[in-house]
Amino acid sequence: MKQMKTDKINEIANKLYEIEKKTNSMRIRGFRLYYKHCKETEHERKALIDTLDELLDSDIIFNEAQFKCFWQSGFIRKWNPCATKEGYIRTIKKYIDLYGKPLEQDTIMYKAVSESEELYGSSWTKDLKSACNFALRFGLGKIVSMVVPKGAKTIHLPPTFIFKESEDVIDTTGVINETLCDYAELRRCKIIEEKRREIVVGEFEIIDKGTKFLHRLDEDDSFWLLSNILKSAA
Numbered sequence: 001m002k003q004m005k006t007d008k009i010n011e012i013a014n015k016l017y018e019i020e021k022k023t024n025s026m027r028i029r030g031f032r033l034y035y036k037h038c039k040e041t042e043h044e045r046k047a048l049i050d051t052l053d054e055l056l057d058s059d060i061i062f063n064e065a066q067f068k069c070f071w072q073s074g075f076i077r078k079w080n081p082c083a084t085k086e087g088y089i090r091t092i093k094k095y096i097d098l099y100g101k102p103l104e105q106d107t108i109m110y111k112a113v114s115e116s117e118e119l120y121g122s123s124w125t126k127d128l129k130s131a132c133n134f135a136l137r138f139g140l141g142k143i144v145s146m147v148v149p150k151g152a153k154t155i156h157l158p159p160t161f162i163f164k165e166s167e168d169v170i171d172t173t174g175v176i177n178e179t180l181c182d183y184a185e186l187r188r189c190k191i192i193e194e195k196r197r198e199i200v201v202g203e204f205e206i207i208d209k210g211t212k213f214l215h216r217l218d219e220d221d222s223f224w225l226l227s228n229i230l231k232s233a234a
Contacts, residue, residue, distance in 0.1 A: 005055060006060065008055065009052065009055050009056065009060055012048050012051055012052055012055070013052065013062060013066055013070075014066075015044075015048055016045065016048040016049065016052070016070075016075075017065065017066045017069055017070075019041050019044065019045055019048070020045075020069045020070075020073055021069065022037070023037060023038065023041070023162065024069075024160045024161055024162055024163075025161070026161065034161075049075055052075075052079065053078075053079050053080060056079050056080045056081055057080065057081065060081075061094070061098070062076075062095075064098070064099045067095055067099065067155075068155065068157050071155075071157065071169060072157050072160070072163045072167065073163075076091070085118075085120060088120070088122075089120060089171075089173055092122045092169065092170075092171055092172075093171055093174075095155065095169070096153045096154075096155065096169065096170070096171045097153075099155050100153030100154055100155050100169075101153060101154065101155075101156070102150075102151045102152065102153050103148060103149070103150055103151060103152050103153075103154060104150065105150050106147050106148070106149055106150050107126060107147070107148050107150075108126070108145055108146070108147050108148075109124040109125060109126055109145065109146055109147075109148050109168060109170070110124065110125055110126075110127075110128050110130075110131035110143050110144070110145050110183060111123065111124045111125070111131060111143065111144050111145075111146075112131045112132070112134040112135035112138070112140040112142070112143050113140055113142050113143070113144055114140050114141065114142070115141055115142060119144070119172055119176065119180070120172055120173055121172060122169050122170055122171065122172050123167050123168075123169060124146075124148070124167075124168050124169075124170055124172070125165060125166050125167055125168055126166065126168060127165075127166040128143075129215065130159070130164075130165035130166045130167070131143045131165075132184075132202065132204060132215035133164065133165050133215070133217065133221065134165050135186050135202070135204075136186070136189065136200060136202040136215060136217055137217065137221060140186070141185060141186045142182060142184070142185050142186070143182075143183045143184045143185075143186075143204070144180065144181065144182055144183055145179075145180075145181060145183035146175075146176065146177065146179050146180040146181075147177070147179040148170060148175050149175065149177070152170065152171075152174070152175045153170070153171070154168045154169065154170045155168070155169040155170075156168050157169065164218075164221065181207075181208075182207050183206065183207060184204045184205060184206050184207060185204065185205050185207060186202050186203070186204055187202075187203045187204065187205050187212070188202070188203050189201070189202045189203075190202075190203075191222075197219050197222070198222060199216055199217065199219065199222045200216065200217045200221070200222045201214055201215070201216045201217075202214070202215050202216075
């Protein structure tokens with residue numbers, strides 16, 4: 001019975017992975033075909049996600065490609081094994097042990113967070129621009145930084161057509177140290193019109209220096225953000 005359940009989960013996971021892999025490869029085909037593909041697969045994707053949510057338990061292991069795809073899509077963080085803080089941390093430790101690669105040197109990483117967010121979340125980035133991008137896209141008001149020591153394992157997820165932020169999955173609870181600090185705050189966002197296209201720009205301030213800098217979303221991200229704002233307001 002357990003093997004049948006495992007086989008069923010693997011079958012569903014493979015179907016979902018193939019849909020997401022195709023979605024992430026749609027860049028060269030243009031946005032119109034990309035959105036058409038998303039619309040055509042919307043119900044199947046949701047059904048697969050819902051079924052996995054019902055079946056998953058802590059014994060199930062996705063392969064490395066599936067894990068990276070599902071993590072970047074945000075699915076895995078919402079499923080049963082991650083439903084509690086303890087389950088989330090256990091899941092991260094499991095996949096870090098399986099697929100993580102040790103850092104070759106001490107590495108500064110950044111994370112966009114809400115003001116009161118607990119820092120057991122595992123999505124960090126070596127790229128400050130990616131942290132700024134994430135903060136701006138999802139309305140997070142602060143960026144923290146930390147030096148992750150040499151030898152700590154990380155699962156690196158490079159940017160894709162859809163998920164443009166470079167990301168590193170780390171076992172935060174195992175590497176938090178005295179270097180953790182508040183790095184920058186998002187002071188304000190504004191929308192500017194450029195070449196007949198509205199672009200979202202955020203003003204950040206580096207906390208310990210008082211230095212301000214602007215970060216702008218690219219046109220596609222701005223369009224995505226503005227479209228969702230308009231949908232929310234409708």
